[in-house]
Structures are given as structure tokens and as C-alpha cells.
Amino acid sequence: MSKEKFDYFINGEKGKYEVVIGLEVHAQILSNSKLFSGSSTKFGGDPNNQVSLIDSAFPGMLPVINEECVKQAVRTGLGLNAKINNFSVFDRKNYFYADLPQGYQISQYKNPIVGEGKVLLDMPYGSKEIGIERLHLEQDAGKSIHDMDPSNTYVDLNRSGIALMEIVSKPDLRSPEEVNVYIKKLRSIMRYLGTCDGNMQEGSLRADVNVSVRKEGDKNFGTRCEIKNVNSIKFMQMAIEYEATRQVELIENGKGIDQETRLFDTKKNETRSMRSKEDAHDYRYFPDPDLLPLKLEQKLIDDLKKSLPELPDKKKERFIKEYGLNAYEANVLVSEKEISDYYEEVAKLSDKKLAATWMMGDLFAMLNDRGLDISKSPISAKHFAELVQSIKSGEISGRIAKEVFEIMVESGENPKKIIESKGMKQQSDPKELEKMINEIISKNKDKVDQYKAGKEKLFGFFVGQVMKLSGGKANPQLTNEILKKLLKN
């Protein structure tokens, strides 16, 4: 693969600007019940039906932490190659909002459960390391619904108190594309670990995006703006482009940038200031007196570390070594655990390289067309492996294989049966082919003479005739060989 050069800059009138991005990703922890209460975390339940007296902040209620949420945070930290802190503290982050019944969010401020780590990104211009600043546990807020009533806001507290991991990156990202790859990588790691389902439509993964710009080559960071709560990668990318361009214009017009919180308006495709959050940064953090510090035994951390599954980076290395894939193929095939499982099942039963090619080509295109996950594939890994083997052994040609593939998608049948019953087997008997080719030669004497006189383009014509006569079933390689031989005579 050719190494492209990194070239994302905002071009102003007075020069090129580099964009500096840091993300605060909020990832919902996969657990049955909430961080500090026993109500369900299930998505899409009846409003306010998954709420306890704790989640709705009735007086006198005391929070008790869910041990599984703590383990999930530790697993994620380990997956991010991060330092796990044996001692962490829960703090109250105070702000007033209708969907926050406590008047504060329980979060971790000075002593988070996970410290510095790193994530590796595969970019066309090489591998890039993105630093993780920290990961901390916190509660989610409820949901405000503004469009059900013209003069009121409705509040649903089902989400209130669900455990989140806030994963804070260092300001190491430099383009919307790097943000895209970073989010996908985080998502992939967490899905491998089973700590977050990464479902952005349901809000399980969303991010606050910090953006600043600086002249190319500058060492100091510019003033940043924070774009709150963006819930799709596409919107993150659009918000970054808009915000970076806005900042460059301000700088070039000699105006300063205010450090502020902004909102991305997905309808107008612009960011704007959130004046209502003016006081929001006055959070008055202090340790939550209802909760003791969280102390983790080293043994618990070690045990969790031992029980981690193979993660994408490791699996990629193994795929390259074990299956002879190139880096690009391995990258695609490990991106989702389900995809890698499917591939491994196919590769065990068939040609490893050909299996990768056909999976990434026809299988992915078909799944994409139908909007299906690989777990819902109409073709089982076993059948797919049989198809690959039929191509490898020369039983069918690549062109016929595409037809067989289509029939497999529609019928769910096993490829052997399809090839058998439809007589699709490739013609690989040299004697049969010779007979056919001799027939074509004798019928096209004029063309043979022209070919012999040097018009080599006509070779394609003869191949075409063989394919036509055989109904596309002639073995292409063998056809070429025999044709060359007989045309020489």
C-alpha cells in the first residue's frame, strides 16, 4: 500500500491552520442494573418505569455501587493499555437541570478509576498513537423531551443513573478522519470486551468534541471550544469542519476566540453558543459524602486482566502471521468480533487468502446492500467455506461462483448442491476443451490466419467463443493454455 501524507489543514488567507481535537467519549456500560441502584438499564422501556427512589433523588436514599460496573471500567481501562488506579474517589458535580433530579451528577474528578493509556490508529500515512488522559465512572442524566408539547418539556428518568465511562483523550487528533478512526477503534475495543455495545443510535456512545486551531508549525495550542453531546461520527466530523473554519475566520479578522460550550445544530449544519450553560462550568466539585473511596485489590485487577479476550490489535497481528493476510485485510476482518469469528471459521475450512478476498468483496457487498450484520448473514460460514473451496479446487470459475453465491443468498442452500443440480461445474477436462477449441478453429479459418499474421488481439475473440460454447463453464486458465498451443499449429 502506498503511504499517503497527512494533509488536513484549514486554508485561511494568511496561511494554513492545523486543527487540534480532543474527545470526551461517554460510553454506556453494559450492565443489567444502574450504577447506584437496582433499576433496569434496558433501552426503550416505558417512560419513568425503570426508576427507583434513588434515581429520582428522594430524600434519605443512599447510593450503593454496582460491582459489575466497576469491573467493566477496569476491563475497558486494561483494553486501553491504561494504568488502573487502586484508589479512586466519587465526587459530586453540581449543576441545575430539569433532568438531573439530584442537582448533581456523581462522577470522579481528582481520582479517576483509570489513568493514562493509549489507542493505536491505522491511518493511510502510518500508525498513529492517541493518548488517553483518563477514564472515569459517572451517572447518566435523564432525558428531556421538547417536542411532545408546545409549551412544556417532558422528563423521562429511565436513563437517570445508568453507568457511563467518560473516556478523555489527549488533544492528539488532527482531522475529522482521525476522529472517525479513533471512535471506531474505541467502539471495536469495547465491543470485543463486552463493556459497551457502542450503539450510537440509542445513545450508548456519544462525545463532547474539543476543537482549536493554530498556524501550521505553532507549538502552542489555540483557545478551544467544546461542542457538547454529538451522537454520530458524521455529525462530529461536520461539527469539527464548521468549528475549525469559524475559528480560522475569527483569527484572520483579528478577533479573539471565546472559550465556550457550543451546540451542533444538525439541521443548519453549524455550531452555536449555548448561553444557558454560562454558569455550567461552576461545578463546585467535592467528594460525595455518601460514598467511601473505591479501593481495588490488585488481585481483582490481575484476574480481570487474565480473563480479557484477544483484542483487535493482537488479533490483527495473528491474522497476518497465521493466515498470511496483508495489513489492510487483517484490519478490516478484525474490526468487529463477529466478523473475525466468521472469518476464522471459514479460514479453517478453506483457502485462507481466497476466503478473505471473497468475504471482503461479495459477502460484505451483499450484507451492506441488505443492511445486515454478519451475524444475520443468509450464508453460513460453513457454506461460504465450501464455496471458496470450490473456486480454489477449480471446480467452478470465479464468474460461475458469483452466480452460485447469488443462489446461496436466496435459497440458503449448500453450494455443492447448487453446482451439482444446475450443472455449473467448470469444464476442466483438457480433451473436451481441445475438441471444442478445434471446432472453433475450423469454423473461423480467416480469424486464425489473421491471428497468425500478427493480429494478437484476436486471442480474446477465441476465448470468448470457448466461453460461449461452454456456457461460461470452461476453465479459463486451461482454455488459455490449450488455445495458445493449438493456434500455433
Place this chain on the structure above:
Amino acid sequence: MSLDKEKIKHVAKLARISVNEAKVDSLTKDLNSIFKFIEQLNELDTSNVEPLTSILNESLRTRKDLINDGKIRDKILQNSPKKNDEFFVVPKVVE
């Protein structure tokens, strides 16, 4: 550090406590005397002392990840000044 009237009003606003103008003066005086005491504590050099977050030398009690609460919507909504069958109803919040 001392508190002026503006700071008092700001803190009151953040805490959603309504403070009538007549009380601001006496509140400022009271709070400043409390602050004076805290300033006095600040004379002690604590730069090498970790903040004490709890006087109990124990770790947090934990619970298993079980669903054993919720499904009490009527109870949850009963004290809300305004509600409908399913939701808390609050004044329109517009971003």
C-alpha cells in the same frame, strides 16, 4: 479571600436559593466570619498531606448487578407539581 454581595448572589443563584435583597447584607457578614475561620485553618501547611475523603478506613460497599428496583412510576411521579400519566412536566427548556 472575602465575599462581596455579587458573589453571594451568584452562589445563591447556583444553589437555586432565593435571597431577598434585604438579607444580602447580613448574609455577607455571616459568611465572611465563617470564611475568616477557614482562612485561619489555611495557615497550616498541608501541601504534603493527602486530602481526607472519609474518616472510615474502609472501601466502598458494593452490590451485585441485579435488577430489583423500579416499576414504581406512580410513586416516582406523585410529588411532581406537574405531570401526566408517564412524564414529569416542566417549563419548556429551550437550547
